[in-house]
Amino acid sequence: MLPLNPAAVAGVVGRADVLACIFYLSSLLVYHRPTSDKKCMWLSIVLGALSMLAKETGVTILLLNLAFDFYRCWPMVRRSLCPMKFERKHSGLSLRSLKVLVSLALLVCLRLALLQGSLPSFSAQDNPPAFHPSFIVRLMTFCYLAAFNWWLLLCPWTLSHDWQMGSVPLVTSGWDPRNLLTCAAFGALVLLCYRCIADLDVQRHTPAVLGFLLLVIPFVPASNLFVTVGFVIAERVLYIPSVGSVIITAYGVQLMWMSRPGARGALVLGLAILAASGVARTHRRNYDWRDRPTLLRADLVTLPQNAKLHYNYGNYLREADQPEAAVRHYKEALRLWPTYASAHNNIGTLVSGVENAEHHFLLAIRFNRHHVNAHYNLGKLYKKSGKTEQARRMFEKCVSLHPRFVQAHVELLGLNPDKEKRSILKRILQLEPGNWEHYLFYGNWLNSKDFPGPASRYFLEAFRLSLRNRDLGRPVREDLISLRSTALMYRTLGHRSRTLQLLTRWHTWRRGGPSAAAAHLNLREWRLKMELRDRAQLYSQASMNPSKSTRCFDHSQLAVEAADLKVETVGDLKDATLKTIPILHSILVNNEETSVKNAIDNKNSNCKQTCGTKKRTVSIPTQIKTTHNKSEIGRDRHKDKKCSGGSDKDSAVKDRDGMPSIAAPLAEHILLKTF
Structure with missing residues (x-):
């Protein structure tokens, strides 16, 4: 790994470059297999498309495959062109070239369609040379930037994850000493081109040609010479060109090893020093990438003139509750870049005093009329100061600039009249x-x-x-x-039943979510309780209207035998539904949290009415305690249609566990038994 590579490996945003490089090299290997096959060519095109989807520069693999294929077939093409005889192999190259070019055009159209038909737009903060009015200044600066990228591959000492906003001053004069580096880099490029052209016939230096193609072609889209990109220098875009640089370096060492046997000792020493320094620098750079503050501090030491780094470090200090240090870095960013709107906006959120904050917000809007956060913060300031109308205008401006800005809609909800709130609420629900x-x-x-x-x-x-x-x-x-x-x-x-269901769900969630079986039992229990409650209400209505009854009941017919009180599961409670109606009725009336001690009082009571009469009163004990869940209530059938009397006899029944009341305040206890 080179010292440049941590920018693509350690940073999450650089993972796209690593994925693109994998597909890039795979397409190269598949296309140039020793055995030619049509399937290999189409597979290479598919891998190139995947590389393009990961990173836009990945589409250049089709051009690289075509150029290297032309280099390998040049002897045959030359023999065919001289006597104007097209051999079969030459026609095969023509067909491959046609297919690759058509595929390249289709992939470029697909990528433009994904970008909605236009290239991304950038600001002067992202790429200052691209917005300079002089063509000569732009050309000299971009040529120097290409040479500087080549220098980073050779000597990766000055490294930074962000090179925006004045990190590289513009080359405005032909006498600038930096033009010497530009001339040296393009001179080396011309020599490599000459070596590749001279090697077309004999093809003795194929590794050098392949390394040159991998060094130049993947870098061309990011060089700003043909298309404007959103950066001046980015270390992660050199991930694929670094492969070509390594191939050229290794091939150069091989040539020196074979041509100068007496200098092999010095060559080994030089390689050891180069490898040791590269490993040390890579290890140090990986240490810088371990967290955000370490990376920002290391890059500020390297590029103290970078306003973007001061701004980002100020954001970190702001999040770390160090407002004074954050303001200092924001002001340093403004000194380096006076029209930095975001720095003005962030200072306005930290300074004390309404007038100072308003001043910085207005400056941010002045330098960037489309700065949504500055409008929003100024609206919040006006709202806090009691300037309702001005605050409403600021929030409406936020909505016009960014229609999906939910916070502005929420603020307008409290400022607009009631007749407009419904439309705002609907819009908020559509957005989120x-x-x-x-x-x-x-x-x-x-x-x-x-x-x-x-x-x-x-x-x-x-x-x-x-x-x-x-x-x-x-x-x-x-x-x-x-x-x-x-x-x-x-x-x-x-809605009492819905309230109970709501509480039951909430308690279930509070306990971390039970298992599927426990949740199923809980649901069955709740449904059974609701069913028993409805039947108890029906029984209560029937008992309060005795004119519709044709039979007389005594307390013995409503009794529950103690020998039958065994219920093992919640599902068995369904069999005892009709026997628990009087008990559940008392539960709903009393709404108490007690256990069963006396299931039935006065089992054999005298019936004071005559059978066959139309009006009867049924005495139901109102002090019956609640029955626990794991008790079984036996079946009680009417033995005779005639009334019978008996003596009073108290019986107490106890269960192993308790069934609490189903009232809403006790919904938490309903779930305790199922977990």
């Missing part, structure tokens, strides 16, 4: 349908307009979205906020 806060805003607005039904639906959706993020360590518990709003709305609507 996965944000639970927006549904909460919409629900609160509907609740303020006396629409509790639709408001409950929006509250429930906010609760569902808040449960997706399982992070109990957050300082703001969004699940509690949405749960409270939803539960209060259900209570207003009188």
Whole structure:
């Protein structure tokens, strides 16, 4: 690994260059296999397309394959051109060239289509030489930048992950000493071109030709000589050209080893020094890339004139709660680049005093009229100062500049009149349908307009979205906020069963999500409780209207035998549904959290009415305690249609476990038994 390579390996953004290099070299190896095959050629084109999708410069592999194929076939092409006889092999080269060129044109069109038909636009901060009005200055600067990239391959001492905003001063005069490096680099390039052309016939230096092609062709799109790119120097784009540089260096060492046997000792010593220095520099550069502050500090030592580095380091200090040091670096960035709008904006967020902050925000807008954050921060400042109309104009400007700026829409929600809030709320939900806060805003607005039904639906959706993020360590518990709003709305609507279901889901989530079997049992239990509750209400209505009854019941017929109280699973409770109706009715009436001690009082009570009468009263004990879940309630059938009397006898039944009340405040205990 060269010292330049950590920029492509250690940085996440550079992984595209590594992937493009893998497909690039794979396409080269497949195309130039010893055995020619049409499938190999098409596979090489496919690999070139994959390299292009990873990095735009990957499409140059098709040109490189075509150029190297022409170099290998030149002796045969020369023999065919002299007597004007086209051999079969020559026609094969023509067909391959046609297919490769057509594929190249299609891939370029595809890439432009992915870019929506236009090249990316850049600012003067990204590439200052590209915006200079003089063509001579642009040409000299770009030629020097190409030579400087070649120098970085030879001597990678001055390294930085960012070369923008004045890192490389413009070459404005022909007497600039940096033009000497430009002349030396292009002179070496001309010598290599001559060596490649002279070697077309004999082809004795094929490695040098291949290394030259790998050095030049992949770098041409990033050289700013044909297309403007968004940087002046980027170490990661030299990842593929570094392969050509290594091939040329290795081949040069091989030639020196074979041509000068007496100097082999000096050559070995020189190679050892070169390898040791490269390893040391690479290790040091990898250490610089270990984290963000270390990289920024190391690059500031290398390029103290880079305003972008001062700005980025100021951002880090701001995040590290060091506002004074951050302001100092922002001001240094402004000294190096006075029209730096983002630096003015960030200073405005840190300085004290409304007037100072407003001054920096206005300067940021002056230098960059499309700076959305400056408009937004100025609107927040006006809102805090009580200037409502000016704040509203700033937020509307943010929306016009960036229609998908959600924060500006949220701020306008509190400044615009009520008749415009509905459209703003709908727009916010369209922009971020996965944000639970927006549904909460919409629900609160509907609740303020006396629409509790639709408001409950929006509250429930906010609760569902808040449960997706399982992070109990957050300082703001969004699940509690949405749960409270939803539960209060259900209570207003009188939906008691929905409130119970809501609490059950929330407690299940709080416990980290149970297993599938536990969740299934929990759901079955809840459904059974709701069913028993409905039947208890029906029984209560029937008992309060005895005129519809034709039979007389005594307490013995409502009794539950102690020998039958065994329920092993929640599913077995369905068999005891009709026997637990009086008990569950008392649970719903009393709403107490107790266990079963006296299931039935006064088992044999005298019936004070006569059979066959139309009006009867049934005495149901109201102090029956709740029955636990893991108890089984036996079946109790009516033995006789006639009334019978008996003596009072108290019996107490105890279970192994307890079944709590199904009232909403005890929903947490319902889940305890299933985990």
